[in-house]
Amino acid sequence: MTALPRRPVKFLLNGIETTVDPDRADITLLNWLRQDRGMTGSKEGCAEGDCGACSVVLARRDDKGTISHQAANACILFLPMIDGLSVTTVEGIAGPDGVLHPVQDAMVTHHGSQCGFCTPGFILSLFAGWRQGMAWQRAEIEELLAGNLCRCTGYGPIVTAALSLADVAPPEWDSGRQEAEKNWLKAHNKTDLNTGEEQPFIAPTTRSDLSHAIADHPQYQIIAGATDIGLWVTKQHRKMDGFISVMQVEDLAKIKETKDHFIIPAGVSHAEAHSKLAADYPPLDALWQRFGSAQVRASGTVCGNIANGSPIGDLAPAFLALGADLTLQHRDETRVLPIDQFFLGYQKQDRKQGEWLAEVTLPKLATDEKFYALKISRRFDQDISAVMGAFCLKTDGGKITNIRIGFGGMAAIPSRAPKTEQALLGHDLTQPIDAELDASLTAALDQDFTPIDDVRASQAYRQHMAKNLLIKALLAGASDAPNADMLAGFSDQTKAILETNMGAAE
Amino acid sequence: MTDHTTPISTSIPHDSAVLHVTGGARYVDDLPMPKNGLVIVPGLSTVASGVITSLDLDDVRASDGIVAVLTAKDIPGVNDVSPVFGDDPMLTEREISYHGQIIYAVVAESVTAARDAMVKAKIEINEIPAILTIDDALSKDNLLAKPWQIASGDAANAIAQAPRQVKGVIYVGGQEHFYLEGQAALAIPEEQGQISIHVSSQHPTEIQHKVAEVLGVANHLVQVEVRRMGGGFGGKESQGNHPACLTALAAHITGRPVKMVYDRDDDMKITGKRHDIRIDYHAGFDDDGKILGVEFDQALRCGMSFDLSKAVAERAVMHADNAYSIPHMKITSRLCKTNTPSNTAFRGFGGPQGMMGIERVIDHIAHDLKVDPLTIRQKNFYPDHSSPIHGKTPYGQVVNDSIINDLTNRLVVDSDYHRRRQAIQDYNATSSYFRRGIALTPVKFGISFNKTMLNQAGALVHVYTDGSVMLNHGGTEMGQGLFTKIKQITASAFGLSPRHIRTTPTHTGKVPNTSATAASSGTDLNGMAAWRAAVTIRDRMAEHLGHLYQLPPEDIIFADDHVHMKDEKITFAEAANLCWQGRVSLSSTGYYATPDIHWDPEKGQGQPFYYYAYGAAVTEVMVDLMTGESRLLQVDILHDAGASINPAIDLGQIEGGYIQGMGWLTMEELVYGDDGHLLTHAPSTYKIPACSDRPLRSSIKLYPSTGNLSATIGKSKAVGEPPFMLGMSAFFALSDAIGYNQDRYPSLDAPATAERLYMTAYRQRGNNALD
Secondary structure (H helix, E strand, C coil), X not given: CCCCCCCCEEEEECCEEEEECCCECCCEHHHHHHHHXXXXXXXXXXXXXXXXXXXXXXXXXXXXXXEEEEEEEHHHCEHHXXXXXXXXXXXXXXXXXXXXXXXXXXXXHCCCCCCCCCHHHHHHHHHHHHHHCCCCCHHHHHHHHCCCCCCCCCCHHHHHHHHHHHHCCCCHHHXXXXXXXXXXXXXXXXXXXXXXXXECEEECCCHHHHHHHHHHCCCXXXXXXXXXXXXXXXXXCCCCCCEEECCXXXXXXXXXXXXXXXXXXXXXXXXXXXXXXCCCCHHHHHHHHCCCCHHHHHHCEHHHHHHCCCCCCCHHHHHHHHCCEEEEEECCEEEEEXXXXXXXXXXXXCCCXXXXXXXXXXXXXXXXXXXXXXXXCCCCCCCCCCEEEEEEEEEECCEEEEEEEEEECCCCCCEECHHHHHHHCCCECCCCCCHHHHHHHHHHHHHHCCCCCCCCCCHHHHHHHHHHHHHHHHHHHHCCCCCCCHHHHHHHHHHHHHHHHECCEC | CCCCCCCCCCCCCCCCHHHHHHCXXXXXXXXXXXXXXXXXXXXXXXXXXXXXXXXXXXXXXXXXXXXXXXXXXXXCCCCCCCCCCCCCCCCCCCEECCCCCEEEEEEECCHHHHHHHHCCCEEEEEECCCCCCHXXXXXXXXXXXXXXXXXXXXXXXXXXXXXXXXXXXXXXXXXXXXXXXXXEEEEEECHHHCEEEEECCCCHHHHHHHHHHHHCCCHHHEEEEECCCCCCCCCCCCCCHHHHHHHHHHXXXXXXXXXXXXXXXXXXXXXXXXXXXXXXXXXXXXXXCCEEEEEEEEEEEEECCCXXXXXXHHHHHHCCCCCECCCEEEEEEEEEECCCCCCCCCCXXXXXXXXXXXXXXXXXXXXXXXXXXXXXXXXXXXXCCCCCCCEECCCCCEECCCCHHHHHHHHHHHCCHHHHHHHHHHHHHHCCCEEEEEEEEEEEEEECXXXXXXXXXXXXXXXXXXXXXXXXXXXXXXXXXXXXXXXXXXXXXXXXCHHHEEECCEECCCCCCCCCCCCCCHHXXXXXXXXXXXXXXXXXXXXXXXXXXXXXXXXXXXXXXXXEECCEEEEHHHHHHHHHHCCCCCEEEEEEECCCCEEECCCCEEECCCXXXXXXXXXXXXXXXXXXXXXXXXXXXXXXXXXXXXXXXXXXXXXXXXXXXXXXXXXXXXXXXXXXXXXXXCCCCCCCCCHHHCCCEEEEEECCCCCCCCCCHHHECCCCCXXXXXXXXXXXXXXXXXXXXXXXXXXXXXXXXXXXXXXXXXXXXXXXXCC
């Protein structure tokens, strides 16, 4: 293909059209705001997308014209990634003459800030909720704010501030701003991007151009949401030759549905996949609710989570259990690979030079299939798994006729558990799990996996959890529970407990 | 006329709230960089123990954008950034004491230039086996000082004679401060050898002293300003010395402004944390649960140097009794020296660690007697102040202000404790995978710096002729609302609304020789100093106005933004202008030193605390026995803030403290590799509580106090640290949950992560987790 014409990055910044021609593509949005523009309201707390102090809100328009607003971590977003988007920072929230926006006013009124360093990030997450038209219920507030850490308040006053927004009508100037933003986004279609003199960033708008660009520049890093690659730069101080982004191709940003499958192309974010697939895979709904944070899910992609080959990536075990297929593309050629053949070794995948992961194809669950996905981590929200287990059981009159098990955190790669699967074939779910079965599962898992001790868990705990998660899945399967994780069981139980506790407090 | 004990109680928002929500609040890294500004990136050791045999930084120096590379040889004064003992080299010259220690500092045009250059450093280190853990240090007798002991009565004998005994060990992990703003300093060279420092520090005076020592100049050449910190929690009491001194040295050498901001990973690797502790305990008690004697052996991991460890260990010893009157106690304290970062102040300053020992003992006793731990707690509380007899602490202070019995009784009713305890029993009897647990834990926390001399403060107040007031004091704002409270105090002295008061950044040029804003004392000390400064001016004004209006000064009333003279009133601004015209000084300093306290560290006896702050919390939890995952269901807190100056701010401290304390004991885990490398050096691996980790239901209330029995400002009580220890209730609720119906005491260590809860329950049940 011919090289894309060079042009600067163009976006809306707090309502003002802005163009930048960066020398290097890996300058982060946060550093650009703070250092080049002197806009120091957005803070750096961790430079790895874990604390949310740098949160900004990105507005984008899809091909149907729908505008979405999502918070993102500016510390791991490279500047060219915001091309064509509308960016709001904490400096752009208040109204004319400095009148506070309702989300700001609520935080002041309810004493939502103490040291104030995390506050701009919270304001932006709340602002994203505000633009999304959130109903401001406690559960969704917690999900909205999971990616914003506060060390002072204990979050109570912030949640109270958020709850208070349910009754607030938008001021006229706020609606006006939203309208102007919408008009700008409407007037700006995605166009090919080629920027960065010293370190290029190429983002074609067609799948074919993208594929050829990747093949033409094998030394360039393929990039989507940069929720991992961002850290290569900010933490490992790596210098990439250049980047090729999949995110400018509109066709890659939407999930396609066939009779038996969902097809998830390379540009689909976790947030998009979550909203489209939640109903069909309830365990994935629960998993995505605690996958990263709202910021990470808005930027990170499903295919990126698979392609980076992390041994602890949460979707890989789930997709192993579901029997997903991967479509790899080289120029205009594609090949399909069952996902369990993709992971070859630690950070090594069956992906040839110039090839890219274009799609994940997910089979729909059959009526005789039960699917469970269970995650153990030190913290419930926004934490990397110590062990992640996913289980798909096909049954006939209680008997397991087929089973696929995917584990993360148990080996150098996300992996099936062949011996364990074998041991369970023919098992009758309606029968109790006796000592004999228990022992055979332990033995099979020992053959399948030799996990390691690391910062997240010990070898022994991992081994125990692999078995206990499996047992949970078998128990859930026996009782026809839709979900086997603690959250589901826990919410049912706690609801009743808190009801009986009511009246005690307050 | 109001006096200093008149309560001031309004929940005005934080002084900087509007700046916080608009992004207008400036932290050190947000200050506009002066022209020609440079940055520093530190070069850290990647071994825990050893001797540098060769340090070749020539290629670093020769790289693009590098202006200077600093090593120990460049220091004109003293190579030390320690707060007290002189044992923290700014740039280590020979000896490597921990993984993360700063060996050299690159002064560069940009952070990227520095990072790119630093890969060219050639450092050879002769490694020496490192001592990393408490047990390691104990077995090798590697202590910073000889063991220290406090005893009351004859604990050994009392335990031996007691009808029943428990004995055990608890390990409690450390804690990273995780202030959201990393350590940061900006040094600007001025004329005649002066230097100005902007720094994120709780202790500007110490920064001033350390910079002067490092540069080898007099204190008056160094000016230090602190506007605000993005969180401190004790982590910026001494740890700001390092970046401040490095920037000062770099500015001194290059003649250019220099900024240093630790990135998160460097910050977590370089700086000290909360001390982890091992407590060995042995207690004797009777069949009713009355504790007769306790022996504690506390071993704290101090890291490679003293820092503030001696005082931290002292406070741990002085809180080994928590809220309990125990006739015979012996507490031994060991300061373990290890090849890890030098542990430092952290909210509670050893107090939380000390209390964990006695709360563990009570939990263990209750398990032994098969009774609710609450009954053991209530049996052993110090009597309330209204009681005819008062208890005495092991260090000799009479506890004559206790309210813990009344406070606990109220909380038991408010939280419906006994009915919920029964409901939990019933639930656990039928549940196979989930267990619930509940615990009520009390807090009695001593208020004052252990070191008597530190209990002093100053303030400076100016009234301008338009009636506006400028306030400065020695305290620093780290989010705790100090500036807001002191503004309220000053406003109340003048009868003004707080908007008339402007608080200026803390500055060594305005109030000298200050103590750190620490030990929860910020409002008690600085508030009183500011009050006195304001009242000095007010009294002068009253005298002058009395003269003008022919009234005795006590008839001149300052209220409602006005000055009232019987039937007449004028605005405060008019009054200020009249006084200026009458040549009355409208500026004053104020000074305060806490009365009635004394302490003999040699004997371990005295009255070190001006008063105690009290509180209690009930937490209910649920544990999944198959995985060890846990959740907080409900918390009920009743906490004593005396006559609160700002109830909203105090409630914020209480809730935030509780969550931080809960995080310390449940999910926050510092993991060091075998090579002494801190593996959890970023939020990806070190998990502080997130929003959803709050209890599903919270009820947080102030104890209905009639005011502090000691004569504090507005009869208020310190509230910074005490609520942190309310988090203990979460830990003991978890212990309760996994201990249900088990003969063997679970002996849970902290933090009670999912893995630790699971493994503890698994071992306790004879290796059958679901027994």
